[in-house]
Amino acid sequence: MAETLHLNTGVPKYTQISHWLMEMIQKGRYGLHEKLPSESRLSELFRVNRNTVRQAISDLVSKGLIQKRNGVGSFVIARSIPPVKYTLQNISSFTDDMIRMGITPKTKLIRQSVIEVPSEVAEKLMLGKEKWVILTERLRLGNQIPLVIERSYLPHKEYKAILKMRLTGSLYHLLTKKFHVDLHRSIQTFRAIALTGKDGKLLELPPGAPGIFLESIIYDSKNIPVEVLHAFHRGDQYVFEVESGRYRFELESLKRS
Structure with missing residues (x-):
C-alpha cells in the first residue's frame, strides 16, 4: 500500500x-x-x-x-451495484428486473396481515362495501443491499389464499400462476421524498435521506383493480426511465386557446 x-x-x-x-x-x-x-x-x-x-x-x-x-x-458486507434502472413502460417484477441486470435478488417479509382498508386505498381498489385488504410489507434487496420497501394492498375477499403462501419471491408470479390474473395495465406515479426514520432504518439510511415514492395501481384485462402498491426506493440506487413518443405540434388547438 x-x-x-x-x-x-x-x-x-x-x-x-x-x-x-x-x-x-x-x-x-x-x-x-x-x-x-x-x-x-x-x-x-x-x-x-x-x-x-x-x-x-x-x-x-x-x-x-x-x-x-x-x-x-x-x-x-456487500459490493456496490450499478444504479437499478426502473422502466415506466411495462408492469415489471422486482425479481425479474434484478435477474435481468445480473443482480442477486432477496426478499425479507416484514409483515403480512389483514387490515381495515385505508380510505385512499379503498377508493383506488374500488372496493365498495368491502372493508378488508391484505397488507404485505416486504424489504427487497439486491446483492445484499436494501433497495426498496414495498407495501402491497390486495382485496382480502379475492386473494385470502395468498396468506398461506410464501412471499419471498415475485408476488406477480403468484398472481398470474396461482390466481390466473391477467396483469393487463397499471397507472404509476412517482415523486421525490425524504425517507422517514422507520423506512430509512429498513433501508440502512439516515432519517431524511432522499428516496423515490412510487404508487402503482394494477388492473386486469377487464379493468378491475387488482393491487395498490406503495414502493419506497433508495434515492441513491435507482434511476427511473420513461420512454416518450414523438413531439406533436397541435397548431389548431393553440390557435383556439
Missing part, C-alpha cells in the same frame, strides 16, 4: 475517501467479510484527521456496503 494517497481540492475529502474505498471493494481488493484498514491507518494514508475517515466510513455504512463492529473495525 502506498505511503500516502493524494486528494483533490474542491471535493469534500470524506467523499473522495468513500469513493476510493468503494472502488477497492468493487474491484475485490477488499473482499466480502474482509476487514478494512483501521481508521488510524486510513487517516495516515490520506493525511486527514480521523473524523474525516469516520465520515467516509459512515457514508459506506449508509450505502449498505460495510458494517461497523464496535471495538473490532469495519467489515465489507
Whole structure:
C-alpha cells in the first residue's frame, strides 16, 4: 500500500475517501467479510484527521456496503451495484428486473396481515362495501443491499389464499400462476421524498435521506383493480426511465386557446 494517497481540492475529502474505498471493494481488493484498514491507518494514508475517515466510513455504512463492529473495525458486507434502472413502460417484477441486470435478488417479509382498508386505498381498489385488504410489507434487496420497501394492498375477499403462501419471491408470479390474473395495465406515479426514520432504518439510511415514492395501481384485462402498491426506493440506487413518443405540434388547438 502506498505511503500516502493524494486528494483533490474542491471535493469534500470524506467523499473522495468513500469513493476510493468503494472502488477497492468493487474491484475485490477488499473482499466480502474482509476487514478494512483501521481508521488510524486510513487517516495516515490520506493525511486527514480521523473524523474525516469516520465520515467516509459512515457514508459506506449508509450505502449498505460495510458494517461497523464496535471495538473490532469495519467489515465489507456487500459490493456496490450499478444504479437499478426502473422502466415506466411495462408492469415489471422486482425479481425479474434484478435477474435481468445480473443482480442477486432477496426478499425479507416484514409483515403480512389483514387490515381495515385505508380510505385512499379503498377508493383506488374500488372496493365498495368491502372493508378488508391484505397488507404485505416486504424489504427487497439486491446483492445484499436494501433497495426498496414495498407495501402491497390486495382485496382480502379475492386473494385470502395468498396468506398461506410464501412471499419471498415475485408476488406477480403468484398472481398470474396461482390466481390466473391477467396483469393487463397499471397507472404509476412517482415523486421525490425524504425517507422517514422507520423506512430509512429498513433501508440502512439516515432519517431524511432522499428516496423515490412510487404508487402503482394494477388492473386486469377487464379493468378491475387488482393491487395498490406503495414502493419506497433508495434515492441513491435507482434511476427511473420513461420512454416518450414523438413531439406533436397541435397548431389548431393553440390557435383556439
